[in-house]
Amino acid sequence: MKNQQLDSKILSIPSRNLASKIPILFGFLFVMLFVPQLAFADVYIPLHEYLGYFDSNGIYTVVGNVKNTNNFGVVPTITVSVIDDSKTISKIINHVPLGPEKEIPFKIKFPELLSNTPILVNPEITFQKAITHEIPIQILYDKTLIKYNDGHITGRIQNTGDQTIFYPKIYAVVHGYENVLDITQNIEFIEKIEPGEILDFSMYPDPAITQDVFYYSCFAPVDTTVIPITAKKNDGNFDFRYDSGAWYSAAKFDESGTTLSIRGYNSYPLETYANFEFPPISGNEKFSVTLNDEPVDFIQSIDEMGFWHVAFTVGPTSQGTLKISGFDKGLPPEMPKIPQWIKTNADWWVNNQISDSEFLEGIDFLFEKQIASVPERDVIAESQWDVPSWVKISTEWWHEEKISDDEFLNIIENLVKRKIIVI
Incomplete structure (x- = not known):
């Protein structure tokens, strides 16, 4: 297959130097000054980075790119609305944490x-401040970055940090x-990347627009993103x-509440992955998975x-009805804020x-999972971690349920903020 190597010199130049030449290549300074923007x-x-189109399966799809120009991290919440005839359909995206001076794209589908001729309404954005740690993953802008x-x-x-991601x-x-x-x-499932490790990735646009692709930009690494x-x-x-x-869409349970059916689509000519996350009901569930009533090999954890x-592998250019059986009847109890x-x-x-x-x-x-947070926290090596022995008193109260999860979190946040506990 013929291919086209991307120009690493162009891709690696800061966007402010390109604004006058290629105003939409990365979209930082030029966009902020001259393009209408929806914001706080x-x-x-x-x-110009917010649009809707019909994908190769005929599903209306909305894509966009959220930019954070603050000097602090945020968790953005995006409301996407589409007018379908005279009816307005809205969906809310609770996005992943977005670091200072960073951007992360998003995509959402409207099968209903x-x-x-749907009309895409301008999105609404709100956000909360968040403590974020930059993900130490870099795209290698070299001869291996190729558009076909x-x-x-x-x-x-490459993982340029000192911890496994x-x-x-x-x-x-x-x-x-x-x-x-x-x-x-990226189409591949990447379980982890070790410090210093280099891994391959590939990306495929929707088949409906493959002939029109000119270039890729705004590469954004994230360590978690899921669809609710x-x-x-x-x-x-x-x-x-x-x-x-x-x-996946159109999820529904059978009358007993023990089998979940959901419609799945993989438009890409490569196999990919799926990883479903379910809250436990009894904690003793044992699942089974079929696609179009044929058994699927999967891993339960x-x-x-x-x-x-x-989790399981999804075949290339495949679609069908996925069924996951083995759920307990009833609804999950409220999960504790702090893991057991x-x-x-x-x-x-x-x-x-x-x-x-x-x-x-x-x-x-x-703190990593943002169950607890403080305005500022210095991240240091484990060898420098320190905790006074007297903290055991409040910890024992919490374990004996003399104080609640929220009260224990308040104590921990206060001690970390005052640097009595150092992590």
Whole structure:
């Protein structure tokens, strides 16, 4: 297959130097000054990077690119609305944390639209301040970054930090000659990338626009992004999430509430992955998976937060009805704010069964997952972690449920803020 190597010199030049020559290549300074933007001024979506189109499956798809020009991190919430005949359909995207001076694309689909001429309404954005740590993943702008004649791209990423990054994902904006065409992501499932490790990735635009692809920009690494879904189950709402290179919709449970059916589409000519996350009901669920009533090989696991994961490979250019069976009847109980394993660690630490550093790993996890937060926190090496022994008193109260999760979190946040606990 013939290919076209991307010019690493152009791609690596800061966008402010290109503004007068190629005003929409990266879209920082020029967009802020001259293009209408939807914002709380400093968190916005440039209108030229916000559009809707019908994908190769005939599903109306909306894409955009959120930019944060603040000197602090944010968690943006985006409301996307489409007028379908006289009816307005709105969907809310609770986006992943966005670091200072960073941007992250998004994509959402509207399978419920009936007309062929929907009207895309300007998006609404709100945001909350957040503590974010830059993900130490870099795109390698070298001869391995190649765009092919069929519109897809291949390249490499490197972990430039000193910690393993789990489930990284790379997003990019796909441009035509004069306009944005799509938002795309790496097609491969990447379980982890070790410090210094270099891994290959590939991206495919929707088949409906492959012939019009000119270049890619705004490569954005993220360490987590999932799509939330709600399905009716046993007279209530069952909330779950998925992460995939494919797309899923129309989720519903059978009358017993034990089998979930959902429609899946993979438009790309490569196999990809799907990873569904379910809150536990009893914690003893044993799942099975079929696609068009044929068994699917899958892996069932439970994560650090206590949620079930069902993961499997999705075949190229495939579609059909996915069924996941094995759910318990009823709805999940309210999940504790702090995972049980941290509470167990706290008990062991109070009783001198584990070291200070092992206890602090759990506390650090609370900040990484933004269960706990402080305005500013210096991230230091584990060898410098420190916790006074008297903190065991409040930790013991928490384990014995004399104080709530929220009260314990307030204590921890206060101690970290005052640098009495150092992590």
